[in-house]
Amino acid sequence: MEKISLQIDQHQIETERGTTIIEAARKSGIEIPALCYMNLEGMCIKNQPSSCRICVVEVEGRRNLAPACATKCENGMKVRTSSMRVLNARKTVMELILSDHPHDCLICAKSGSCQLQGLTNKLRIREVPFEGERNRFEKEVSPSIIRDMNKCIYCRRCETMCNDVQTVGALGAVNRGFDATISPAFGNKLSDSECTFCGQCVAVCPVGALTENDYTNRLIDDLNNPRKTVIVQTAPAVRAALGEEFGFAPGTSVTGKMASALRELGFDKVFDTDFAADLTIMEEGSEVLARLNAFLSGDKSVKLPVLTSCCPAWVNFFEYQFPDMLDIPSTARSPQQMFGAIAKTWWTEKMGIKREDLTVVSIMPCLAKKYECGREEFSENGNPDVDYSISTRELAGLIKRANIDFRSLPDSDFDNPLGESTGASVIFGATGGVMEAALRTAYELHTGMPLAKLDFEEVRGLQGIKRAVVDMNGFELKVGIAHGLGNARKLLNEIRRGESVYHVIEIMACPGGCIGGGGQPLHRGNSAVLKARSNALYEEDRSKPLRKSHENPYIIKLYEDFLGKPLSEKAHHLLHTHYFNKSK
């Protein structure tokens, strides 16, 4: 790479040709403020419309100010990031943004973490000289996402995530000029659009325009209700990221502290979604083997590959975008829903609680899970299997609200029986984890032999699409793994065109898998954070005495007592589902 040299403020800087001014400055410790610019470097995602014009700088010899985010460094360039001309322009642009933005920061969900608020403070803007019309948009409250476009600053980050990264195409710019805003097509609501509720837009929104639908107040009501039994399940990825909200380094697993905190909050039972993940492997693994065997024995009615179905955003994605392929995904419900179904049948029966008196809450790294538990097929007589889901971020907020000193909490275990899990289930939270867990069980069930090496390194890691061939004692099982819906689309297009060579494919909607979910503490595209989180999960897997789902004693007991065997009629009724054509 060619080196060039330039001057930014007082610094003489050497950088590579092609570097933008904002990046070169950042490397020299000069933080040029920006709102629309987003560089999720580790994920190779860039939002660079150069439209907010906050990052403008003065470049000697140039007529107007240059956007630092989109202007490349040139040899011998002289840049001033904070001349009075720049400061005046930046302040004025900021005042313009604020002149069309509500000033009710006190009750905004983003208060304290809002980048606009932070920058307003940094630029010491104390009044807005421009009075005039403000946009008035109707606020949309969907089960997962709250969309308040009055707060939108039109940075287009959500559009980049939704269109370029996830290829969902639910959000885009509409209208022109002052009325321009981001919306699903035809002014529809998210709920009536192709939105998958993956929440990646929420994860990048710098302001309070896109936020999660927060259920913590409802949770407080339920925990206060003496007639209700309130139980909780926590998803694998939550334990690997929750600590970040309390000052722990990324990748610190806080499973034990989390269980203690949940108990402090007053949950009657603290269970684990991991238990249901083991159950998922039993069902999905058995389904894979059954379909594979039928296919290999020449049954033309059976299609391959089998696609995983744990991720609700992914389920939405193929229901909207690939309705011709609804027969390929596994019919197994997600762990969240398997948990709910078992809790509200077997467990209530066992405990002698009425279904209506039990509230099942899930803690998820995900916003789509909020939507998933509301799907009609996952309820009985209007009573949902899982009542509602709160995100990792919401849980952190609740713990803080409850004055729980999270850092000094002792570790504690999950309750039984729905809290016991194997190492296979905990890695569900990282991309490739479901596949690895399934392989461990499928191998042993298929070959009848113990697996010599449990770690399938080839399916781990953050590449967008991973491919591997697994030797199943003579039979070569071809697997594919994709995370991020854009990558998923590539694999699905291969299948649609008949070019797919895979037997099984795992897909997770969010980049990195659930550890990078839309409900997680914000990682801001730092892939080191994602790696640390996944390491935490693999570490926890390694430390578990049991690492294969079919060895979970409580799962074995559940089948013995209640379900019979995998894919039994009861299992079908409670643990499997069907899909709908939602194409527009």
Next chain:
Amino acid sequence: MSYNMHILVCGGTGCQASSSKTIISRMNEYLKEKNLDKEVQVIATGCFGFCEQGPIVKIMPDNTFYTQVKPDDTEEIINEHIIKGRKVSRLLYKEPEHHNPVSDSKHIEFYKKQLRIALRNCGFIDPENIEEYIAREGYTALAKCLTEMTPQEVINEIKLSGLRGRGGGGFPTGLKWEFASKYVADQKFVVCNADEGDPGAFMDRSIMEGDPHSIVEAMAICGYSIGANKGLVYIRAEYPLAIKRLRIAIKQAEDYGLLGENIFGTGFGFTIEIRYGAGAFVCGEETALIHSMEGHRGEPTTKPPFPAESGYLNKPTNVNNVETFANVPVILNKGAKWFASIGTEGSKGTKVFALAGKINNVGLIEVPMGTTLREVIYEIGGGIKNGKKFKAVQTGGPSGGCLTETHLDTPIDFDNLIKVGSMMGSGGMIVMDESDCMVAVAKFYLDFIVEESCGKCTPCRVGNKRLYEILSKITEGKGTMEDLDNLRNLSHVIKDTALCGLGQTSPNPILSTIDNFYDEFVAHIRDHRCPAGKCKALLTYHIDSQLCIGCTLCARNCPTNAIAGERKSPHFIDTEKCIKCGTCIDKCKFNAISIR
């Protein structure tokens, strides 16, 4: 057998709107009836430019120029002029100064100082007939380029001619071609920007309607010189006639082998496709135009990369405006030196302007660069309408500025206009007289910008809206001197920070009006008075009790019952109720009502 006489009838959009199509068909019918259809040919041409006086009918060979012809005049023209050789003097143009009829258009002031290069064939040939274009040396420039010149030689010739982009930017065309030619790619594109959007400007439309082959030929020449074999015309869908003529031209050129594979047996191939825009002003900005053609939202992106490097479908793309292209074949036929001999030091050739506003001769004119504003307004334009006083001329459309009396002797070219705080733009020229309020004029342009901003960048999306709101406040008499400072600062920041050319120039109308008409702003703010009497909120209607005879006509017509008074005694206006609609003034037969 050739015809003895040609009757040219303007078939441009303006004259068609005043029934020129009917005139043509009635002429043809009547000539046939009189057995003259073998001797006299009727030709529908493109725009003559003198749109104020349309429909235009020109009789050749005696060069008689009939104006404001109606379908009912056709028989008289044929009976008198064609058969008897007597000019129909009531249809001849009369100079506003001395009211004497002028027969030959060459002697009409409107045409005297014009030099038509880009418009050379408009109003002269039948635009739907490729042979008429060929007869005017059409496609010889393309032939010359392909058979005798290397691409670099073509570029050098264009560079030498000094041709600059006529769409507004004024960037040297040859240089632009050279940039695009330097990039290596498997596919390049030539784009013709026909997204003409300045209020009042219609030169590009007229060229496409009147001489579409010149665009086809120039695009192919450009393709040859930059190494592109595909051309795209981005044209607004509300130009149906231009689209039709362009389509015909492309088809004819294909039929004649002047487009397609192996043109002139040289192995060079070039095709042209038409893409329709929905008429967004911002899509005249080349990056926005390209995104629109790609099927995306018509929004600009930061340059660099310039289209020459990464344009349509991320391929090297050269975008030129219609008028720019129209100059290219002539330059190559007559030589760069000839072209460079016309105009000023930094601006060569001619420029087409759309004259509009309070001027006698509204229309399309083409003058050598360096012609003064005074010549354009007073000689070609025939001065100010109704003998009123000249106040300002707005050039450059929404990106330009308002110039005053003191600038009238400025020779018009790219650099001079920028020097005096306006710009060339695409050539809109709107003349204002003493009854125009300059604050309202600035507000008008801002209104347009607010409407046409794509909304992508903050300064343009919100900033222009705020400028508009401050101007509204001032026109309502609610402004403060602080607002004036705010206007200035905000204008400068928008110019300094906006993403594309639209935003970077949008405050120009405000800045130039504040500079040139400061007192008028102050009058609105301090005295709550609109000196031109235009700003409604600052006006009050009064009835002069001396003049009012109490006829009650005003009171009976007032839509808000704001006028009261006894019959046969002076009436009064309740200013609270008055909505300043002006009906009473129109109705009063005694000039008793005035505006203060």
Next chain:
Amino acid sequence: MDKIKSLADLKKIRDNVQSKIELREKSENPEKSVQIKVAMATCGIAAGSKETMTYFIENLERNGIPAIVTQTGCMGYCFAEPTVEITKPGEEPVVFGHVTPHKAEEIIQKYLKNGELVEGIIPVNYNSI
């Protein structure tokens, strides 16, 4: 329609179609051509000016003289119809009286081709419109 395959093809077409607009090109620059105005009022037509005009148009072309033949109203010389005003490039207009096709031929051959004077010139003291 055959495709144009070379520069020569284009030139051939151009030469063929040039006559279509020649009339217009000449009248755009009348000072470069001989301008002939034939008086075509009732008196002129009665005296045969129509034939005279046709004769000029056809025979000027045949003789290769670039000219614009137009009609005009009564010149006031009703006694000398058909009357014709002829302006050679760069010269003052001259009016001829009693121009029959025969006389027209003489004007073409002598006055226009060779610059010789021809009888029948009417002294001019008017301004045409």
